Amino acid sequence: MRIFFTHLNYFIILVISCFFFFITPSTSLDTLTGTQILTTNQTLLSKNQTFALGFFRGSNTNYYLGIWYNNINPQTIVWVANRDNPIETSTGYLKIGDNGNFVLLNSSGNPAWSSNQTHAKNPVLQLLDTGNLVLKDSSDKTNNNYLWQSFDYPTDTMLPGMKIGWNLDTGTEKYLTSWKVTGEDPSSGDYTLKIDYHGLPETFFWRNQTIICRSGPWNGERFSGHPAMKDNTDGLKFNFTYDDHGVSYSFSVTRPSLLSRIIVTSDTDGVFQRYMWIQGRWNKFCYLPADQCDEYGVCGPYGVCDKNASPVCTCMEGFRPKNQEAWNLRDGSDGCVRNTDLNCLTDKFLHLENMKLPETNSVFMNKSMTLDECGSLCKRNCSCTAYANIDIRNGGSGCVMWIGQLFDMSVYSTDGQDLYVRLAAADIGSTNSNKNHRVVQAISITLTALVLVFGLVAICYLWKKGKQRSRAAISGFVHRNHDWLMNEVVPSRRYLGDERNMDDLELPMFDFDTLMMATNNFSIDNKLGEGGFGSVYRGRLIEGQEIAVKRLSEDSGQGIEEFKNEVKLIVKLQHRNLVRLLGCCIKKNEKMLVYEYMENRGLDSILFDKSESRVLLDWERRFNIIYGIARGLLYLHQDSRFRIIHRDLKISNILLDSEMIPKISDFGMARIFDKDQTQAKTLRVVGTYGYMSPEYAMDGNFSVKSDVFSFGVMVLEIITGKKNREFYSDNDELNLLGNVWRHWHEGTALTLLDPSIGNSYTEAEVVRCIHIGLLCVQEHAEDRPTMSSVILMLSSETPSLPNPKTPGFSIKKNHPKTESSSSSVNQVTVTMLDAR
Template identity: 45%
Template sequence: MYFAKGFLFLLPQTFLLFLLQFGFSQDTITISKPIRDGDVLVSKGETFALGFFSPGASTNRYVGIRYYRAPEQPVVWVANRDNPINDTSGVLSIDVHGNLLLHVEDRNQRIWSTNIVTQSSNNSTHAQLLDSGNLILVLNKTSEVLWQSFDYPTDTTLPNMKLGLDRTTGLNRILTSWKSKDDPGTGNCSYVLNTNSSSPELYLYKSNILWWRSGHWNGFGWSGVPPLSHPNYLFNFSIVNNQTETTTSWVELLPEIFSRLVVDESGSIQRFLSREGDQGWFSLGSAPLDRCDNYGKCGAFGKCQLQNDTEFECTCLPGFQPKSPSEWSLRNASSGCVRKRGQASICKSGDGFVKVENVKLPDSSFARVDEKLSLKECEQQCLENCSCAAYGVVDAKEEVGCLRWYGELIDTRVLNGGQNLYVRVDALELGHSMGFFANKRRLAILVVGLLVITSLLIFQFAHFLIKRKRKGRGRQPTLNSDVTASSTTFQDSQKLDEGIENLDLPFFDISTILAATDNFSFAKRLGQGGFGPVYKGQLANGQEIAIKTLSRSSRQGTEEFKNEVMLIAKLQHRNLVRLFGCCIHKEEKMLIYEYMPNKSLDLFIFDEIEGKIMDWRKRFEIISGIARGVLYLHQDSREKIIHRDLKASNVLLDATMKPKISDFGLARLFRDDQIEANTNRVVGTYGYMSPEYAMEGLYSIKSDVFSFGVLTLEIISGKRNNHYLTGSPYLNLIGHVWDLWMEGKALDIVDSSLAQVYSASEVLRCIQIGLLCVQEQAADRPTMAEIIFMLGNETTLPQPGKPAFINKRTINYGQDSSSSTRAPTSLNDVTISVIEAR
């Protein structure tokens, strides 16, 4: 993608020898015309060919699509990439259900299938290879396309092929690298269109770690990719982002060229170009190109700019300084930057914005987007919200649209042809950056401005006192109310106001919530959580929301509500649920979250039917996503936070099944130098609480690690930790897994719905990590940073010690030993158990 010269590695040709020998022109597979190993399907214009091949030095056989007339005939799609055939007996045909089926003829062994549900028979469909490189399965009578290879890309994207999410079907098209040049199996690198924000970006992952991003779409193209990487005289790029789909694609403008984009096993994206008659393929560029391309190279609020080899490339944005100067002196900027002293509570004190020119704007998943605002209106919107750290323009072509960042500014780098970023700073930093004090006239303006601001603050304080006095009168119990209950509610509300009155969080009017939920219609009710009922709503702008209400009968009260508002308002991470705001109306209190269409994790992993749609790859991604979310809480957020109630029902799933940790009502803040704390009120859920917390009230980051370990084992097994396991003498899942681990039979615990379609080594690694997390001694458990490393790297892991809570049960054969009480499965709401210490 970045401009660079080079050639694609040479791939061997195997099945094309058949083309040269026999000159087949067939482009269609029917019931009477299957494709056997040695046969070749060629598109009508002879642009692409389909057949069996063996990559590199491998002898395994795969069905793939290659270029036909282009140099070197590179493979662009593989059907059975993870299930090769070890001989030449493969056949690709139409089966009795009208599906395209790859099987071994002699042994009647199924290798791969389009696997669509249709009423069609084998006489009613045919498969055709198009000149676009798309293999389609078509209904004969209506010409309806039932399936297409473009919807299931491997490592290559071609012109007119979409990447991204089809919101009507849930299909998400991503690229994944080959394992090696000799193995087209699903590799460790993936290229994904992030659809979780209002401003999509392309992400490159390596071993589940975010490696590089494209920047948002700015009207010309991807803002983090220089114009030379996508010249407009060769290609036309487009993006669609609506309620139906969020996708990106590109087309060639010159008919005589061939082009493709490939993600390879080294963690690189490359765009290649060739023409018929050329000797090879030219690389138009690749990403990541340099050190500053690595995601988050300079940490939060850092800026990366390549210098000469002797100078460190990282600096802090205006108004910020290194969080750890000692690490920065060693050229390690991963800890990022923090506001300079005296600016921690910057807000409406003469503050303004410093323009940082020609940069790749920060990760837009931490930003809010309004495509209708002008740049001036964007500045005003940002200035009015104390949490707004920076702003920039969405569409650089039309100079319209507003990006506002309310969390950390991550992955900012200097880039030729980049955009302007406006970073919020206080008056002193603003004056320093703009040479303010070099001009006496400007100094006079500053003095007058400060006087005006002081007057406004005095006025606001007086207004606040009057408003608070009126609120107190308005909350007095009515004659028809229960006096005791009303007085308690009034005191709770007063405590709540004192905690969040000045918190910079959007407050929703009750009329907005009533309109969004059809007056809290029963049809909008999602379920019952620990706070109270949870409703689905839709705002006037189309944004779907979840409203969690605090019922009067809830076991959780004002403190938990206040705690959740004050904590989660400060958090911004893709694996944490996003809080849009709150609503307080008289005695009613509500939290407004982003809506999670797939509800909670326990709905899938503990349900035999739903569990079947969650394959091992998805489960592993969920485990890794939860780990990244907890690591953010422990280490990377502005505050060090212990969740204290991490469990399956508190992990919500978005439209693409990405996990988001929710429910911070029981969370607690830690100082950076604090190791553990003690509480007289033990809260949480049985089965997830660490022994030192459950028994002694001691909690630390290792308490969350224990809960993560339990959750990992539950995701792998599809069983609850605190439920009786048939055939096991142990009281819980931990004991059962430990017993199997010691016997060398740990894979016996794997959820039967996975049907042995998983990587045994990867599953064993996750089981071992889970057991390391639930060790009895907190000091023996790994940190979340170590867990992330263990999940993403094939290193030797330490052997786990004895877990906590693995006492064996005594079975009384005179009673029904299999009976147990089954906890209810949550919906989009969450449940919390509160246990008072004796």
């Protein structure tokens, strides 16, 4: 009997459908009227066919009504109606109900979801080219007088024109909520993006009831805690408004053809992500949290997070760590405390630049005040701890004042905001005294040097008078000034040489026994690999954290200087595409570095593996690896506090974490450049043959362009799955670069694509990457692009790229397969090859 009624219900639905005007997948209609229904095998298309409305199946086989981009593959869903009330079978349908709303019915004819009730006489449902699904009265000629719209009920995605925030007149809130499982289960997840309208409004990212990170308040151009998302950036324009009636945030595109979306996701790669559709794929342009300083309150009250510092948490002038022991262990969550109690009458203000403003949900604000008026008001109010402008445009305007603790602050190299913090006058004075002391110290060193010079001149004069007399004079001079020479001149020389002890590195030192226990006495079973400088072991600390221990061999080429160089460099670098150094260990002849553990080990272990594991690297993953390496290299060359030249970039120095995110490692050969320095020269060429640029291998000249050459070699190796120095064509004359160059000119470059990729690639994207790789390996450094240009070429719609010139080749038949090299500059042969 139950089976009979089930078939009867299904039959009734089919019969009813026959009396309605059906909407088929091939139709371009964008409107559903009261005499039509939409079944699970049909779609509604927007006027220009940008978006589609229809049913899709989740991983749980349930059916959901949603909106997605019509011509984008894979399917990208931007809105779900019944995310928490799915239909279990394919016999559901959508129709306009009797109450002027539209309703989603299941196979039994019962409502599974519906819109708000309206009083429309002739309601119609229309899908707009903005991705907005609207319900309106067909007799109403006003284009934007909607009775209901999906933009008022966002799910996980924010589209251009959509607003999130608060309507304070009605008390309603619009916010984003992640899927339960990204790409699989669209039901409401744990992550949300909401705007807090209290005080000076700003956005917060939550996981259930826990704040993950915050944007900082809007300063007229951008959120102060998200400097990368500027107005009019990448074809986007942002809008943030707030008044007594509400607060809202939205964005628009300046080019109609540009597709962009913002999502909140449960992915580990950022709760907040902004994508743009470029060259047939979604490109991620920004995300939060992007680094440790984006984590909410990581440095506690009055603490300031600096992603370019090590450790990242610092205390402002006039403050000290509240918990010094935890601070030494790089836990800054307890924050900082004042060195001196405030005295309202004598307090002064410390000017901080490029700041992410402290949390603003309980501040005083006045949009009409100037900064001077704000400062005067804060000075008179003894409870005021800091002040700043609300709007930074046109010289700044408005006043925001903090009462009480300052929480969740960060400092940036550029694009932050000015903040004025109240300090005791004694702390301001001590700061100036310290500066004066340094000035006096510098003057003393200068005078000491002058005295020494005059002394040497005198010695030379005495020498000319006679050797015996001069010897006596020198002996007397040294004898009389021995203490002065040892205590003043020698230390000054040591200071000017910047030769610091390991204790000055501000990096946790691991005990040798701890690392022995973690690696099971450096067991062969824990060995991850071996390089030119020693072995790497997997380990697990007592608290459960997995680590990778790089144990330098006693006879390795990396001595104490290279070891200190790697530690001093990498400890100051913070980027998601650079491997993170956790600490080091020195015991007699033992030198060890402790890194975060990379679950997928080195890229070479997969890329050059002849087994089936290489199929893990489909084209999308390879492109993401190329893009990630490029971003890490851009950070080294341009965005970090120092300009770093790596000098030993190669596939084996690219590590992959559990999400296959690439991380650049091994900074033992890296060098720091001044910001205005372009190149340097060395008499000792170090690196790996096959990756070294011609000017470096031949003449010892290195620059950012020598790293670009190495990057280009890696790009071509990632695309082809072949090693540069071990690949030869049939004529046994060409290395990989030469073979790619020849095929490029013959128009057959795609034949070099690694067969294990299968058919998962886009031809245009592969050709573009080969093109970029060849531009990077051009013989002359000045012809190669910078990494900022490479990023642009990889991620934007560049109409055309310059034609590559002849690559620089390091060719030699039957050359040895030794990976690392350390040689004089005249031991490498670099030749040229003209493509046929």
